[in-house]
Amino acid sequence: MANDKKYDEGTQDSKLLLDHDFDGIRELDNPPPPWLMMIFYATIIWSIFYGFYYHVFDGPSQEDEYNATMAEVKANMPVNTFDEANIALLTDETALASGQAFYASKACDACHGVTNIGPNLTDEFWIHGNKIDQVFKSIKYGIPEKGMTPFKDQMTDQQIHELASYVITKMKGAVTTNTKGPQGDKYE
Template structure:
């Protein structure tokens, strides 16, 4: 009977320990908050496991004692492991010996007993006193922590997260969502990218050379809308010698350089312009290609 109980307790402990290992693996959270939650959960599991270990050790020690002395063996035989454990945790006087702690106060048959406080409660209370002293000392006396500072820090952190999110949004542009930038900073950034990557084949002023076509005229081989130009830059035309830039430039950068080409290079007068290639691109043509624009459809019907 006892060995069976031993085995089941050991089995339960092993089970809990292995679940602890499993929960420890889930701490690879994304945000700090996730990590904190995982940490708290792990701490709770650790506390439960520790409690179980202590109980296991207590039970094992008791059984070891029972095996050594005949009196203890007799005592162990009369009390079940559970009631013994309850006794240890509550420190309550057994019902048979109640008279020893009777205070002599009897109210309509309800007697007052002078039981000790349950140890688990008492030590919890002491621990909370120690915690309160440490907590008060840390937060109110010795550190310069204030809830206002914490608020400011939290807002700062939020701002950074938001800025990072917005930066990611910029780099979410693709050939469907890309728009022509008109801000000076975006165009200037596009110019820098162009000078660093594109001049070898398109010329420093975009006029084209033996390899690449003129980017300043109204004629485009692959279309002259912002979406067309972005697409050409992104996927390239490998067989004609135009590099695909999608793995080299970020989407936001491809948008900037495309906007620089259409917003500044196009219409400028390069020193030695290469003869136009492709078709004359006019923005109206693009409207015709977009039938979901109800006004252009209406115009076409007239």
């Protein structure tokens, strides 16, 4: 036991020295600090509750929790109550002014005014009708095969409602640079 010389009687290390000796290698009984041990014991106690809760008493699985969260999100989603089959023409000046602003900001005039790509919207002739629900649909869903852009991804239903109301009430007879002749049927 030549190595024992390092640990003089009475020193801290000699008190910690374990009896076990392997090929001259000795070990000190040097436990981790108490705070670390407390955390370690706490995790063991926690795991007992955890195990019982989830495996014995059938606590919610990840899938259950996911489904519950999704159900909650769905329940809190704003419901689109807009009923496009039963909309009425807006006459309120604020709504019409808002519609006019959309007509400008969405560059409708690029096809319906400054160029003749789209039909004249100021005359009495309409290919797809000039009732509010018809004009609403022309704008919302577009007529892609004929070059009319669908605006449903760029505007809300309420905004399209205002825009369609503006097109019907304010554009009739307005001065336009669109020189297309009558297209479609005549609507008073």
